[in-house]
Amino acid sequence: MIADTIKDQIAAGQYKPGEKIPAIRALTRSLGVNKATVHKAFEYLKREGVIDNRVGSGSYVRFPDKIHAPNHFFDFRTDYLNEQFFPYQQAQSIFNRLFEEEKAQALAPTPVQGDPELLRILSRQYHLPAECMLIISGAQQGLDLVSKVFAANISESIVFEDPTYPGAISLFRARHFVPLESDGPDLDQLDLQLKSQIRLFYTMPSVHNPTGLSYSHQKKEAVAQRARRHGFYIIEDDYLGELDPAQSRLVDIEPRYTIHIKSFAQTTLAGIRLGFMVVPPDLYHQFVYAKFSSDITSSGLLQKFLREFIRQGLYGTHLDRVREQAASRRRRLHAVIDRFPFLSVPPDQSGYCTWVTPKMALTLNHEPWCRGQEFSFTPVFKSCFRLAFMHMNDADYTRGLSYLDTVLERCASADSD
Amino acid sequence: MIADTIKDQIAAGQYKPGEKIPAIRALTRSLGVNKATVHKAFEYLKREGVIDNRVGSGSYVRFPDKIHAPNHFFDFRTDYLNEQFFPYQQAQSIFNRLFEEEKAQALAPTPVQGDPELLRILSRQYHLPAECMLIISGAQQGLDLVSKVFAANISESIVFEDPTYPGAISLFRARHFVPLESDGPDLDQLDLQLKSQIRLFYTMPSVHNPTGLSYSHQKKEAVAQRARRHGFYIIEDDYLGELDPAQSRLVDIEPRYTIHIKSFAQTTLAGIRLGFMVVPPDLYHQFVYAKFSSDITSSGLLQKFLREFIRQGLYGTHLDRVREQAASRRRRLHAVIDRFPFLSVPPDQSGYCTWVTPKMALTLNHEPWCRGQEFSFTPVFKSCFRLAFMHMNDADYTRGLSYLDTVLERCASADSD
Numbered sequence: 001m002i003a004d005t006i007k008d009q010i011a012a013g014q015y016k017p018g019e020k021i022p023a024i025r026a027l028t029r030s031l032g033v034n035k036a037t038v039h040k041a042f043e044y045l046k047r048e049g050v051i052d053n054r055v056g057s058g059s060y061v062r063f064p065d066k067i068h069a070p071n072h073f074f075d076f077r078t079d080y081l082n083e084q085f086f087p088y089q090q091a092q093s094i095f096n097r098l099f100e101e102e103k104a105q106a107l108a109p110t111p112v113q114g115d116p117e118l119l120r121i122l123s124r125q126y127h128l129p130a131e132c133m134l135i136i137s138g139a140q141q142g143l144d145l146v147s148k149v150f151a152a153n154i155s156e157s158i159v160f161e162d163p164t165y166p167g168a169i170s171l172f173r174a175r176h177f178v179p180l181e182s183d184g185p186d187l188d189q190l191d192l193q194l195k196s197q198i199r200l201f202y203t204m205p206s207v208h209n210p211t212g213l214s215y216s217h218q219k220k221e222a223v224a225q226r227a228r229r230h231g232f233y234i235i236e237d238d239y240l241g242e243l244d245p246a247q248s249r250l251v252d253i254e255p256r257y258t259i260h261i262k263s264f265a266q267t268t269l270a271g272i273r274l275g276f277m278v279v280p281p282d283l284y285h286q287f288v289y290a291k292f293s294s295d296i297t298s299s300g301l302l303q304k305f306l307r308e309f310i311r312q313g314l315y316g317t318h319l320d321r322v323r324e325q326a327a328s329r330r331r332r333l334h335a336v337i338d339r340f341p342f343l344s345v346p347p348d349q350s351g352y353c354t355w356v357t358p359k360m361a362l363t364l365n366h367e368p369w370c371r372g373q374e375f376s377f378t379p380v381f382k383s384c385f386r387l388a389f390m391h392m393n394d395a396d397y398t399r400g401l402s403y404l405d406t407v408l409e410r411c412a413s414a415d416s417d
Numbered sequence: 418m419i420a421d422t423i424k425d426q427i428a429a430g431q432y433k434p435g436e437k438i439p440a441i442r443a444l445t446r447s448l449g450v451n452k453a454t455v456h457k458a459f460e461y462l463k464r465e466g467v468i469d470n471r472v473g474s475g476s477y478v479r480f481p482d483k484i485h486a487p488n489h490f491f492d493f494r495t496d497y498l499n500e501q502f503f504p505y506q507q508a509q510s511i512f513n514r515l516f517e518e519e520k521a522q523a524l525a526p527t528p529v530q531g532d533p534e535l536l537r538i539l540s541r542q543y544h545l546p547a548e549c550m551l552i553i554s555g556a557q558q559g560l561d562l563v564s565k566v567f568a569a570n571i572s573e574s575i576v577f578e579d580p581t582y583p584g585a586i587s588l589f590r591a592r593h594f595v596p597l598e599s600d601g602p603d604l605d606q607l608d609l610q611l612k613s614q615i616r617l618f619y620t621m622p623s624v625h626n627p628t629g630l631s632y633s634h635q636k637k638e639a640v641a642q643r644a645r646r647h648g649f650y651i652i653e654d655d656y657l658g659e660l661d662p663a664q665s666r667l668v669d670i671e672p673r674y675t676i677h678i679k680s681f682a683q684t685t686l687a688g689i690r691l692g693f694m695v696v697p698p699d700l701y702h703q704f705v706y707a708k709f710s711s712d713i714t715s716s717g718l719l720q721k722f723l724r725e726f727i728r729q730g731l732y733g734t735h736l737d738r739v740r741e742q743a744a745s746r747r748r749r750l751h752a753v754i755d756r757f758p759f760l761s762v763p764p765d766q767s768g769y770c771t772w773v774t775p776k777m778a779l780t781l782n783h784e785p786w787c788r789g790q791e792f793s794f795t796p797v798f799k800s801c802f803r804l805a806f807m808h809m810n811d812a813d814y815t816r817g818l819s820y821l822d823t824v825l826e827r828c829a830s831a832d833s834d
Contacts, residue, residue: 052703083521091524092516099509104500107508109687137554141712171710270526271717286469293588294711295558300688302716 002033002041010061021051021059074400076369078391079352080270085322094308110300112292118307125310128278134287137298138273139239139263140167146235147171148290150199158200159193161185163375165209168202182346184219198232206247207240210375210386212349214247224254239263242319244350256280274306326352329389336401340408352390358383362411419450419458427478438468438476491817493786496769496805497687502739511725527717529709535724542727545695551704554715555690556656556680557584563652564588565707567616575617576610580792582626585619601636615649623664624657627792627803629766631664641671656680659736661767673697691723743769746806753818757825769807775800779828
């Protein structure tokens with residue numbers, strides 16, 4: 001019962017994720033119960049995953065954990081590519097040739113910032129300066145390095161889009177949000193946030209997660225101009241920008257204030273955990289050092305694999321195929337969604353996901369998608385959901401679409417009852 | 418000149434690594450100079466690598482960066498294995514078979530805590546519980562995860578051995594040290610440290626870096642008993658314990674208070690960045706979550722490679738060969754050192770390094786080894802040095818030994834001048 005009271009207080013927003021719950025002693029007084037009762041309630045809330053104990057510090061409202069067991073039925077949750085899309089035989093040949101040509105050197109250590117030849121190739125391919133570039137073990141590590149370089153009071157000094165990528169919410173213990181409109185952030189709201197001590201703005205300006213939208217070029221310019229004026233850094237998370245190659249990049253518009261993070265885990269396969277980041281020159285040394293203290297360096301063997309995969313043009317061909325497949329799967333998915341007038345999707349989405357806004361709340365016990373509240377603390381997004389459509393194989397996807405159709409049909413009839 | 422004054426103050430210990438330097442305004446007053454002069458001195462010290470600016474927080478005495486360009490002459494610094502020791506053809510066959518058998522599934526994502534089959538095999542091989550085990554991208558990441566789980570005020574609440582691994586000093590911004598004796602830590606000093614709020618003790622009880630020593634079993638018991646009594650956690654960094662397999666482990670003596678970290682980067686090759694950690698059950702969830710927010714998961718492909726390398730018995734055979742080669746190279750190195758009566762090495766060292774204590778300070782501009790001050794802030798270790806002997810290939814090592822002989826000969830004659 002005490003546990004329910006605390007749960008209600010959390011649901012009502014009295015304590016937000018990451019906030020400290022008053023100590024047992026204080027609650028004993030304020031709730032007028034004995035210590036053992038409060039202690040039992042805390043133990044219960046901990047088991048339930050509502051609060052977290054931090055060693056030597058107290059109890060905190062838990063940030064939503066973004067560690068999901070994939071849904072083994074029809075997985076519209078996971079936004080990684082299915083393995084069928086990846087040319088594994090070409091990968092096998094590359095590993096073979098690496099061992100033939102470099103022998104055990106294929107497994108030699110690389111410099112902290114990355115394999116020099118890979119840096120050179122990436123620099124040429126992405127038109128970004130190699131001397132400000134750093135190889136990372138995936139985009140999440142890029143964010144982790146930012147949290148290290150800007151450690152002091154970070155959760156108070158970073159602004160997020162709303163909705164946004166949950167891995168960033170949890171890592172940075174997000175407190176400040178700017179609502180996303182169809183062409184980018186609400187600039188008035190952003191200006192309001194900039195009145196406090198903001199040092200960072202975390203954004204996915206192209207192929208945004210979860211909405212699949214991209215900023216207009218004007219909004220990108222407007223964000224860059226604010227970064228210059230207020231002196232904050234933009235974290236441009238380019239986790240899937242290649243799916244919409246016509247998009248402009250903030251790192252080109254304002255390199256001095258942009259920390260650009262590019263992932264390969266999403267465009268190749270999750271078993272290859274690599275990405276790169278490009279940072280403003282005056283922060284470079286700090287980022288290299290943060291990388292070193294995180295994991296010394298990313299696997300040299302995988303770096304050499306990626307180097308060859310790009311150099312031989314295989315990556316380009318692979319991307320073309322992925323874009324084509326994604327477009328076709330999206331069309332099939334939208335054909336299903338369009339049958340239900342209570343569902344709407346924004347136009348001009350790209351990437352591997354579609355973001356659905358229903359006119360009513362769909363209540364399901366085991367929905368096959370990611371719910372809106374995984375991407376936002378704002379009630380308005382609670383009924384939205386994200387459908388990822390590139391993780392199933394072809395056969396499962398076809399069956400998955402008709403399963404989805406059944407599920408939505410059931411929601412529709414439940415509503416008309 | 419102002420810069421020199423500040424440098425002298427740092428050398429005299431007035432400001433220690435990680436400590437904040439007074440603001441420019443304060444120094445202007447205390448040194449009686451104008452603001453521009455102090456500003457210039459700060460800029461100079463920053464360029465020199467003596468201080469660091471942290472965005473929005475001020476200037477700090479810099480922790481020694483442990484990012485070294487390897488010495489390309491004769492490298493007695495680097496403590497990774499040379500590639501010649503690694504059976505790369507067997508590695509090549511494993512990758513081939515993985516792609517043949519698993520096809521693109523070889524590159525599928527793994528759960529956050531690691532490939533289940535690898536966890537099972539490691540559990541059996543190392544007699545440690547799989548349900549408390551987590552695959553990490555090398556031992557440094559294990560330390561980084563500890564720094565995340567025990568974030569609050571960590572540099573005040575962790576004790577280190579003196580000397581110790583520099584990657585840990587920098588990561589945790591070390592403040593508390595316990596001198597190491599030939600059989601383990603000075604227990605009286607440890608007890609003194611335990612009077613303050615200590616939550617962690619970072620130790621390499623077997624094949625210690627840089628000294629190559631191992632604790633006696635009695636001292637291991639004594640440390641475990643103190644962990645139980647005071648409720649602190651032991652970080653057992655088992656980066657190279659397999660080089661001395663008869664050693665007992667703290668994780669066996671006191672599993673409830675031991676965070677055990679095992680690296681494979683040192684025993685295989687640095688291009689394979691993998692390790693595992695075993696943590697007390699009540700901390701497991703927090704560590705899995707810290708791993709997720711650091712880099713989601715370690716490369717599935719490399720995990721599968723390691724799984725096969727161990728399962729097929731290749732790792733065991735490889736270790737036997739490495740131990741044999743290390744013993745032989747150590748004998749040859751000690752034969753050189755023994756020629757110089759002003760040098761002494763502790764008995765019963767193991768691993769890839771030897772720790773040398775000279776009777777006098779050896780002054781060289783470009784010494785081929787790691788200097789004592791990289792492992793300790795204590796003046797007594799300043800003249801010591803560490804010689805790593807497994808990173809050169811056979812031909813370079815033979816020439817390296819005679820180069821070392823020449824260098825030491827020169828030191829000897831300089832002293833007798």
